[in-house]
Amino acid sequence: MAALLTPDRLGDFQLAEPLKARRIVVAMSGGVDSSVVAALAARSGAEVIGVTLQLYEHGAKAKRVGACCAGQDIRDARAVADRLGFAHHVYDHESRFRDTVIDQFADEYLAGRTPIPCVRCNMGVKFTDLFQLAHDLGADCLATGHYVRRVMGPAGAELHRALDPARDQSYFLFATTQEQLDFLRFPLGGLEKSAVREIARELGLGVAAKPDSQDICFVPDGDYAGLVRKLRPEADDRGEIVHVDGTLLGAHKGLIHYTVGQRRGIDIGGQAEPLYVVRLEAETKRVVVGPRRALAVSGARLGEANWLADVEGRDVLAKVRSMAKPVPARMVGDRLLFAAPEYGVAPGQAAVFYDAGDASRVLGGGWIEESFAADAA
Structure with missing residues (x-):
């Protein structure tokens, strides 16, 4: 057994013994984190089934380094399952992902809001849909590669931060319901990323050195404005930049380029003090700015x-x-x-x-x- 695959790590699935009588469904994105979760599940003795959701097309996005859930990532997940010897299924959820995550991302920017698509993805296609798929497969739990901890408290399962603060993803999982938390397992919450990669190397997994997925996997080259502009052409409508005191300061190039608290890129010079975006008014297409105290x-x-x-x-x-x-x-x-x-x-x-x-x-x-x-x- 690999040096890092110690008995205490194998017990992170919090399932009743004997584990050989248990079935664990692992959400596999094709990255190192979910691959190591699958390895830990397989070494536990339980029956393991890997599940991958295809979330967008097998095109340019799928080939981009740091993406997930499409193209090469699906092939990587399947290769890990083959090496570890368990079944792997791929489900096409591209349409639902587009409707509930990508389109909403664009609409939020258009409404002058600052979206967090990763939370929406976890709330919908990842936890809700995978939750149902895992139940349909007769699983005793659904395991993921998120860096959070599931701790049993006096009243049942609790959600806690990861032990490694640099990897903690609890902010993005706040919408996890109690019902989901009862069924979910997060085996990596007590590990540092370096240990996770070491486990992958010891097991000879091809994804051991694979780069981490980016925060917003479906945005090519990080060009958020470009994606929103493509989906909602009206997002480029210009408008006024107005000081909180009502003074007209200039014009902006579209609400999608601004967010509350932003200082750089406002392009208004000659002011007595630095200006920040205080609020975005979608109805009037106005960007309201002011000194930091106005925030x-x-x-x-x-x-x-x-x-x-x-x-x-x-x-x-x-x-x-x-x-x-x-x-x-x-x-x-x-x-x-x-x-x-x-x-x-x-x-x-x-x-x-x-x-x-x-x-x-x-x-x-x-x-x-x-x-x-x-x-x-």
Whole structure:
């Protein structure tokens, strides 16, 4: 047995013994993470079935380094399954992915919001659809390569951050429901990425050195604006750049080029202080800018909330961007209230809540529908 495939690692699937009587379905994207999960599942003694969703066409996107779920990635997943000796199935979900993720991504930008398609993908085709497929295959659990932890608490399964903060994906999984969490397993949550690659090398998997998938897999060359423009030509409509005090400062080249909190690329010179994008007004096609203090908000209204614990009136830590530091806050009704003014809170992003007493535990979250200026509280 490979040196890193120790007994404690093989127990990460949290299934009742004997494991040889269990069936594990592994979501395989063709990358090193899900391939190692499949390897751990196979070494556990359980029956393993690999499942890959084809999410977009076998064209230029599929060949791009750092993509996932198409073309070469499907072939890589199948090669891993063949090497490890278990069945592998591919399901075409391209149409559903386009409707629920790609089109919504474009519409969100058009509405002046800042979307997070990876969360939408996890909410839909990945967890909802794979969840059903795994049940249809008679699985005891669905295992994925996400870097989060499933911890058994007093009231059942809890979602926690990964032990490696550099790899933690909990922000993107806030919409995981309790029913899904009961069925899901995340064997990599307690590992560092270097250990995962070492396991892949020890097992001779061809994906051991494969680059990580990019944050938004369906956007060629990271040109978000180009994709949105192709899908929604009206996204390039020009409009006014207006100061928060009402002064007309110039014209912009389309709302898709701006997001709340942005400083670079506004192209307005001759101002007494740096200007930031404060809000986007889709109805009037206006970009409203102002000094950094104008970005301060006291709270936000959330929609489509998903809770893994009761948060009403409870002190929490709220994270409003994937790279932001969680800050003290409280949830009252559908309103997130910050203990101190927060900056760069953008509609369309997610607010994810962590336990103030145990900062690793995810309590749930919701989508930011609107924010409230600190001076208007």
